[in-house]
Amino acid sequence: MSIQIKQIQKMSVVKCFCKIVCMTSLFILSAEASSIEKYKFPDEFLFGVASSAYQIEGGYNADGKGESIYDYFTKKNPKNFFNNSNGNIACDFYHKWRSDVKLLKDLGVNFYRFSISWTRILPNGFSNKINGDGLRYYNDLINNLIENDIQPMVTMYQKDLPMSLQRLGGWTNPYMAYYYEDYARILFSYFGDRVKHWITLDMDYSGYGDNVYPPFLNEPGIANYLCQHVMLLAHAKVYHLYDAEFRIMQKGKIGIAVNATWFEPGSFSPEDIAAAERAREFKIGSIMNPIFHTDGNYPNVVRQRVDNASKAEGYLQSRLPYLLPQEADFVQGTYDFVGLNIYTTFLVKENKVNSNKTSIMKDANVTFYQDKEWSKTSSDWLRVAPDGVRKVLKWVKDKYDDPEIFITENGFSDKGEINDVKRIQYLQKYLKAILESIHEDKVNIKGYAVWSFLDSFQWVAGYREKFGLYHVDFTDPNRKRTPKKSASWYKKVIKEKRVVDLKEIASDLKGDS
Ligand SMILES: *[C@@H]1O[C@H](CO)[C@@H](O)[C@H](O)[C@H]1NC(C)=O
Numbered sequence: 001m002s003i004q005i006k007q008i009q010k011m012s013v014v015k016c017f018c019k020i021v022c023m024t025s026l027f028i029l030s031a032e033a034s035s036i037e038k039y040k041f042p043d044e045f046l047f048g049v050a051s052s053a054y055q056i057e058g059g060y061n062a063d064g065k066g067e068s069i070y071d072y073f074t075k076k077n078p079k080n081f082f083n084n085s086n087g088n089i090a091c092d093f094y095h096k097w098r099s100d101v102k103l104l105k106d107l108g109v110n111f112y113r114f115s116i117s118w119t120r121i122l123p124n125g126f127s128n129k130i131n132g133d134g135l136r137y138y139n140d141l142i143n144n145l146i147e148n149d150i151q152p153m154v155t156m157y158q159k160d161l162p163m164s165l166q167r168l169g170g171w172t173n174p175y176m177a178y179y180y181e182d183y184a185r186i187l188f189s190y191f192g193d194r195v196k197h198w199i200t201l202d203m204d205y206s207g208y209g210d211n212v213y214p215p216f217l218n219e220p221g222i223a224n225y226l227c228q229h230v231m232l233l234a235h236a237k238v239y240h241l242y243d244a245e246f247r248i249m250q251k252g253k254i255g256i257a258v259n260a261t262w263f264e265p266g267s268f269s270p271e272d273i274a275a276a277e278r279a280r281e282f283k284i285g286s287i288m289n290p291i292f293h294t295d296g297n298y299p300n301v302v303r304q305r306v307d308n309a310s311k312a313e314g315y316l317q318s319r320l321p322y323l324l325p326q327e328a329d330f331v332q333g334t335y336d337f338v339g340l341n342i343y344t345t346f347l348v349k350e351n352k353v354n355s356n357k358t359s360i361m362k363d364a365n366v367t368f369y370q371d372k373e374w375s376k377t378s379s380d381w382l383r384v385a386p387d388g389v390r391k392v393l394k395w396v397k398d399k400y401d402d403p404e405i406f407i408t409e410n411g412f413s414d415k416g417e418i419n420d421v422k423r424i425q426y427l428q429k430y431l432k433a434i435l436e437s438i439h440e441d442k443v444n445i446k447g448y449a450v451w452s453f454l455d456s457f458q459w460v461a462g463y464r465e466k467f468g469l470y471h472v473d474f475t476d477p478n479r480k481r482t483p484k485k486s487a488s489w490y491k492k493v494i495k496e497k498r499v500v501d502l503k504e505i506a507s508d509l510k511g512d513s
Pocket residue numbers: 083
């Protein structure tokens with residue numbers, strides 16, 4: 001009897017104890033949730049949207065524009081582009097920019113990131129022939145943005161190299177650094193009085209080591225390293241040009257945009273943990289170290305691995321070019337901010353790549369994959385993986401002495417739905433992670449741009465993958481724009497500088513699909 005009573009008493013004590021624990025943990029959980037909700041973006045934080053010239057402008061041969069590699073290859077090899085599509089008309093932003101700036105104004109963005117088409121300014125790539133209509137076009141656009149309180153953030157070049165320069169080897173040609181400096185001088189001279197944020201390059205060597213993207217050079221482990229190397233020198237040249245001749249008068253900032261994919265170990269094994277760090281060093285460090293690290297050169301692990309592998313393969317010189325001491329000095333420190341393009345995460349395993357062909361993956365001795373559990377988008381490479389956001393931002397902060405950061409691209413692809421709830425959910429998760437980076441990790445993030453303003457020509461995916469906050473009807477000669485639900489949502493985010501819940505805007509929209 002007494003034993004029974006004791007047991008009952010014990011049980012109720014346990015129950016009671018459990019209740020307290022559960023209540024406490026519930027309390028902690030809700031406190032945590034609300035502390036995240038409480039985080040807001042700082043008052044001076046800048047919100048924007050991003051685009052690039054070839055993807056939206058059209059007007060591919062209008063008013064004296066010259067031929068870029070995308071003009072050339074979409075015509076020459078249409079089969080390389082989904083549904084044989086091209087950017088000849090695209091969103092026709094070239095003609096519709098005035099009404100599009102009204103859309104930007106309505107959205108309430110603080111800045112608009114766009115790229116300039118090199119061949120609209122310099123039709124043959126070189127500085128001896130300047131196209132006045134091209135200058136006028138971007139002048140009008142920049143003036144109109146500023147009149148509407150939208151700061152222009154200008155990418156000097158994003159993928160659409162003049163074909164004339166590609167014929168000379170494109171970014172494998174070290175003289176590109178000089179041609180690029182000439183082009184940049186013209187942009188600073190004509191637009192630098194009004195443009196205060198410049199991105200020299202969107203650092204991207206696609207097409208140099210693969211056969212998927214223009215210019216289809218397909219020399220992995222050689223041409224992609226060369227492209228990266230020449231881009232580093234070109235970027236540095238333009239930074240020094242600004243310092244020497246423009247900065248005092250124009251007082252702008254110069255940065256570079258980097259593809260900041262997070263690489264997470266595929267397992268807890270020491271091999272995979274080391275492999276993930278190696279992947280970061282090969283993919284991000286190779287670009288950021290020379291510019292942002294006080295050591296100012298390629299990461300040691302990259303240098304040694306490629307040197308060793310090259311020797312073993314019988315090359316007399318490393319496939320990874322050397323930054324000579326004065327070149328390393330010239331490149332180091334050439335930034336006022338870094339632009340990070342953040343979309344997704346890859347898992348990494350150490351893996352011997354069995355191929356006769358050289359490649360970055362083989363040099364790094366890694367393979368990448370994604371978790372099948374992560375939600376898909378309409379782009380093969382893009383799965384929803386917000387956990388990587390804080391990690392990549394923290395990695396950059398710690399490794400590179402806390403640079404000023406703009407998130408220059410972040411976005412989600414679907415098939416063009418107007419009621420694009422999945423895009424909103426993606427952006428919510430990523431923006432929450434960014435808020436945590438700002439408030440908990442103290443990462444110095446100044447601004448953020450959604451990729452993209454409009455549904456666009458998405459390179460080799462043509463018009464299949466839609467990233468826009470605004471739908472564009474590509475079957476309509478007028479290319480009619482329709483705001484998606486995400487546009488209303490983002491408008492509220494910008495206005496209130498916080499991550500807005502989906503429920504809060506549900507009533508704003510009627511009659512959606
Ligand atoms: C391919 O292009 C044609 C004509 O330009 C268009 O009618 C068709 O809808 C496109 N197909 C897809 C799957 O986008």
